Amino acid sequence: MSVKVDVTNPGQFFACCGLLELADRMWSAAEGWFDSTWFHVSAGGELPQLISNLSQAELLQLDPEDDTASPILIGQPFRPLRLDWWHDERAGGKDLKVWAGTMESFRIARAMQNALRDQRFRAANLFDVGVIAYDPDNEDKKVEPFYFDARRGPNAHSRDVGFSPNDLQMTTTAFPAVELLCLVGLQRCLPRRADQPRVYDYYTWAVPLLPSLCPAAVCGLLPHVGGLGFRFENWYRTGQRKHKAFRSAIPISNPR
Numbered sequence: 001m002s003v004k005v006d007v008t009n010p011g012q013f014f015a016c017c018g019l020l021e022l023a024d025r026m027w028s029a030a031e032g033w034f035d036s037t038w039f040h041v042s043a044g045g046e047l048p049q050l051i052s053n054l055s056q057a058e059l060l061q062l063d064p065e066d067d068t069a070s071p072i073l074i075g076q077p078f079r080p081l082r083l084d085w086w087h088d089e090r091a092g093g094k095d096l097k098v099w100a101g102t103m104e105s106f107r108i109a110r111a112m113q114n115a116l117r118d119q120r121f122r123a124a125n126l127f128d129v130g131v132i133a134y135d136p137d138n139e140d141k142k143v144e145p146f147y148f149d150a151r152r153g154p155n156a157h158s159r160d161v162g163f164s165p166n167d168l169q170m171t172t173t174a175f176p177a178v179e180l181l182c183l184v185g186l187q188r189c190l191p192r193r194a195d196q197p198r199v200y201d202y203y204t205w206a207v208p209l210l211p212s213l214c215p216a217a218v219c220g221l222l223p224h225v226g227g228l229g230f231r232f233e234n235w236y237r238t239g240q241r242k243h244k245a246f247r248s249a250i251p252i253s254n255p256r
Helices: 010-027 047-055 105-115 176-188 211-218
Strands: 002-004 031-035 038-042 059-061 072-074 081-083 138-142 199-203 229-236 244-246
Touching (some): 010 031, 010 081, 010 176, 010 199, 010 211, 010 229, 059 105, 081 176, 105 176, 176 211, 199 211
Antiparallel strands (some): 002 038, 059 072, 199 229, 229 244
C-alpha cells in the first residue's frame, strides 16, 4: 500500500509511522519506507481494508476518571495497542502533548475514528481529506482535532487571524487520518529533542524497515538507510500558552 505524504508536515510523517504500526498489528512482518512524496508499506493486505478496520476498531478509555488524558487501547481487529505516550516524562512524550484544558483525548480520538468511515479515506490521498468531525455519541456536536496536522497551527493563533477561534469555540476543517494515525505513530516513534525548548528533529528512511527499527531511524541513528532530516516546533497556539500545535518542519542542513 502507498500513501501520498508531505514529509515537512510532522503530523503526516508520524501518521505514516502509525500506518506501519497498524499494518504490522494487522498482518505481521510489515515493512515501510519513504520515497519522495510517498510512503510505502509492504504488508499482507491493502489500504482500504486497513482504514476500514481502523474506523470500526475497538477503542477503550482505560481510565474512566480521566477524560482529558486517559490512556487509550486500540483492540480488535488489531493486536492490542496501548496509547499513553503523553504520560511519558522520561522519553519526552509528555512535552509533545498538544491538547490541554477541556479537550478530551478519548472523545477526540473517537471523533477522528468515526470520520474515517467516509469512503474518501480509502484512497492514497487520505492525509489530504479534510472534514468537520462530529461526536459519534451526538452527531450535532462538532469536535476539534488534536492539532498534529501542521496545516492547522498557523491559522489558530489570534495574532494571525485577528481574533481567537478557540475563545469563540469555532469549528474548522480537520484531517482525521493524520490526527488519529499520528496519535498511534507517536507511541513507538518519538522525535529527537533539539537544543531548543519544544523543538524536535525527525528523519525519513529510504529502505524497508520493520516497526521495531523505526524509532532509531526516526531519531537519525541509522546512518545507512538514506532519507532526510527535518526540524519542527511544538508551538503554543493560544495566548494562555497551554494549547499547542505542530508547526511545519524545515530541512536540517547537516542531517545525522
